[in-house]
Amino acid sequence: MSGGGTVERALAGALYAAGSTERERDAALDTAASLLAADPGADGELARRGEELVGRAWQRGWQPADLLRLVRRELAERHARLAAGLIAAEVRGYPALPPRWAAQVAELPGEGEWRADRFSYATAVLELYGLLVRLPALEPAGPVPGAPLTAPAAPGEPRMLVRIRALLAKAEATGYPEEAEALTAKAQELMARHSLDEAALAARTHAEEGPEAVRIGVEPPYETSKAILLDAVARANRCRTVWNEAFGFSTVVGFGPDLEVAELLYTSLLVQGMAAMTRAEGEQRAGGRKRTKTFRQSFLLSYAHRLGDRLTAAAERVAADAAEGREASALLPVLSSREAAVSARTDRMFPETATTRVRGAVDAAGWDSGRAAADQARTEARRRLGGG
Structure with missing residues (x-):
């Protein structure tokens, strides 16, 4: 044969x-x-x-x-x-x-x-x-190999993103919360500036760009809390997410610069949150507590929810502040138009979605520790990040 x-x-x-x-x-x-x-x-x-x-x-x-x-x-x-x-x-x-x-x-x-x-x-x-052989079809997220590329790939990422990556890497590596907060604050300032500069440039040059879609892995364990955190960060950066629990990823829809900063910030906050959880868990176990799994679940759920609340509040404050400035007011219609385009693209890609019931936190100490870690991760610089 x-x-x-x-x-x-x-x-x-x-x-x-x-x-x-x-x-x-x-x-x-x-x-x-x-x-x-x-x-x-x-x-x-x-x-x-x-x-x-x-x-x-x-x-x-x-x-x-x-x-x-x-x-x-x-x-x-x-x-x-x-x-x-x-x-x-x-x-x-x-x-x-x-x-x-x-x-x-x-x-x-x-x-x-x-x-x-x-x-x-x-x-x-x-x-x-x-x-x-049994893979189902997924919603397309970008071109496939062999398809014509709309623009040649850039030789390297913008210098601003290189600086942001370096700052967030230092924030993740340091063992001092105050230093991590300062580094993250500086990175967030650069993120906001990069995103708004890109939007303003597109408006001035009448660039015919539209929303894009990327997939970001949401890995176990505690996928629900991680998906909630990603959604909070994405919404603060004028993006939308749809979580595919079965395949372990969320699809994030938004304009290119906003997608870049949302992915960077989510990754950094997740690393910082996991490190804070490990420290808090160690303190709890040193005190004789043994409920490690429930503590972690409650910690991460609280961390994600608290950051979501903070980012939403920041976005509302910045929108009000921006309306008072002449340059910012000129940019608001551009941002509003982009938000509508992102929502429309998301609805076209996912005409049928379902909400997911989230299991409540059952460990009070884990919830309180997660909330405290989220408060520490938040900085005043996030006000500009949240609302643009």
């Missing part, structure tokens, strides 16, 4: 003709893996079929980070490394990648050395292909 025939028979048996019971499916998988293990000549065709499945995923709205995240959630790390190898091989066929795709591909893990026997290897490949 030729290599192609072996692969065809194995895939048909393992992926498309499996029985209705778990035992029947396991038997079909074992039979298919045995066929592949016995025919080394089928390896090339098997890899080619995998690249086809990956390319099909792109056409259904998936991106490399989305795909890898799902594989890790549903299978194991060995499957993720196999998927990374298929992704890297598939995208090599494109002359250029959209900037976000290139960044995601650059972060793929290496395949590593496979130490299992051929049967175990074939089993893992078939398990991965079984997941890929």
Whole structure:
């Protein structure tokens, strides 16, 4: 039997003709893996079929980070490394990648050395292909590989964003809350300036740009609290979010500069919140408390809610302040128009959404600690960030 025939028979048996019971499916998988293990000549065709499945995923709205995240959630790390190898091989066929795709591909893990026997290897490949072949369609978020790019990729990010990243990295690394607060405040000032400058420039040059969409991973544990935090940060930066709990990400819709600063701030506040939670948990455990899970859940939920309240209040104050200034008043119609465009784009992408019931916090100490950490993360500079 030729290599192609072996692969065809194995895939048909393992992926498309499996029985209705778990035992029947396991038997079909074992039979298919045995066929592949016995025919080394089928390896090339098997890899080619995998690249086809990956390319099909792109056409259904998936991106490399989305795909890898799902594989890790549903299978194991060995499957993720196999998927990374298929992704890297598939995208090599494109002359250029959209900037976000290139960044995601650059972060793929290496395949590593496979130490299992051929049967175990074939089993893992078939398990991965079984997941890929059943991928549902996602709402498109940006161009797919091979599509014409509207503008050439910039050689590097703006100097302002480089400074913001550096400030937030220092805020995350320091062990002194006061220093972290000062660094975050400075970063937020730069964020607000960058976002407003970009909006003003677009208005002056009549740039025909519209809202974009990006996906940001919302990883376990405590995904609900993290999704709430991301939503709060996004709304403060004139963006909207829709959380896909099943696949572990939120889609954030907004104009490019606002998306950049929202992602930067969310990532930093999440890092700072997790560090504050670890410190608060250590203090609680030193006092004899053992309810670690409930403490963490309550902490992060309070942290996210408190930041949401603070950011909303800041946005309302800044909107009132901006209306008093001539230059700011001239910019308000631009910001209002952008907000309407973001809402319209979100509604087109997600015509049907559902609200999610959030489990209430049950640990008072965790809630109080999370609220205190959120208050400490907030600075007066966020007033400009929140409302523009």
